[in-house]
Amino acid sequence: MKIIVCIKQVPDVTEVKWDENGSLIRTGLPSIINPNDQNAIEAALVLKEEQGAEVTVISMGPPQVEEALREALAMGCDNAVLLTDRKFGGADCWATAYTLGLAVKKLGGCDLIFCGVEAMDGNTAQVGPEIADFLDLPLLSYAEDIKVGEGTVTIHQNLGDVTRVIEGPLPALVTCEKELNEPRIPRMDLVFSCFDKEIMVMGIDDLEGERANFGLKGSPTRLRKVFSPKRAKAQVEFLDGTPKESSQKLVEKLQEINAI
Numbered sequence: 001m002k003i004i005v006c007i008k009q010v011p012d013v014t015e016v017k018w019d020e021n022g023s024l025i026r027t028g029l030p031s032i033i034n035p036n037d038q039n040a041i042e043a044a045l046v047l048k049e050e051q052g053a054e055v056t057v058i059s060m061g062p063p064q065v066e067e068a069l070r071e072a073l074a075m076g077c078d079n080a081v082l083l084t085d086r087k088f089g090g091a092d093c094w095a096t097a098y099t100l101g102l103a104v105k106k107l108g109g110c111d112l113i114f115c116g117v118e119a120m121d122g123n124t125a126q127v128g129p130e131i132a133d134f135l136d137l138p139l140l141s142y143a144e145d146i147k148v149g150e151g152t153v154t155i156h157q158n159l160g161d162v163t164r165v166i167e168g169p170l171p172a173l174v175t176c177e178k179e180l181n182e183p184r185i186p187r188m189d190l191v192f193s194c195f196d197k198e199i200m201v202m203g204i205d206d207l208e209g210e211r212a213n214f215g216l217k218g219s220p221t222r223l224r225k226v227f228s229p230k231r232a233k234a235q236v237e238f239l240d241g242t243p244k245e246s247s248q249k250l251v252e253k254l255q256e257i258n259a260i
Contacts, residue, residue: 004056005114007041009033009068011121091218094221
């Protein structure tokens with residue numbers, strides 16, 4: 001079984017600062033593997049131990065992302081791929097999914113792709129589903145339990161009062177929740193040996209894609225500003241009269257503001 005885990009290196013949110021335009025200041029920020037992606041790595045490693053899977057971890061970003069890939073190797077992943085190119089810069093969720101999807105194809109495909117549900121620096125939860133769409137794979141999202149059988153994968157989704165069980169054929173893509181597992185702490189021997197492993201590096205020339213679909217040029221969305229919404233002071237109006245009269249007045253008020 002071949003498993004690919006897509007991860008992202010993100011700023012440590014305890015140190016986050018914003019500039020006057022509402023853009024994230026990344027300079028000088030410590031970086032970590034996105035927490036949900038650590039759950040995805042752990043899920044892949046559990047399957048590796050149970051079924052002898054080969055686990056490859058992929059990440060797109062600047063050269064410093066190698067640190068996150070080395071950490072994933074130290075956790076027990078077998079291979080690592082860094083997608084880095086200036087032309088990848090400014091990618092939104094779709095352009096990121098496009099690039100990652102092409103890399104999966106370049107690697108010859110796989111039986112399973114694991115992603116974290118969402119990245120803590122964006123919280124869009126879109127990249128995993130968009131990779132599945134690009135590769136035309138079944139999507140099993142928000143997994144809190146994963147079981148892989150003969151040609152199938154089954155997950156549990158927590159829907160509040162009930163748990164939904166979803167089964168799909170392999171190959172498939174699964175997005176992993178934090179409740180799925182507890183990511184392991186790398187063993188010291190693997191921490192040392194991870195630096196002996198070669199990380200495959202791919203740029204835009206290594207991927208068989210349309211150049212207009214990469215990076216900022218290929219991104220249909222733009223982040224204009226990040227801000228905290230202002231809270232308007234609540235206005236309270238009392239409606240006098242009998243219950244029937246008050247109800248009628250309420251309906252009229254709601255109609256005035258196009259609420260009904």
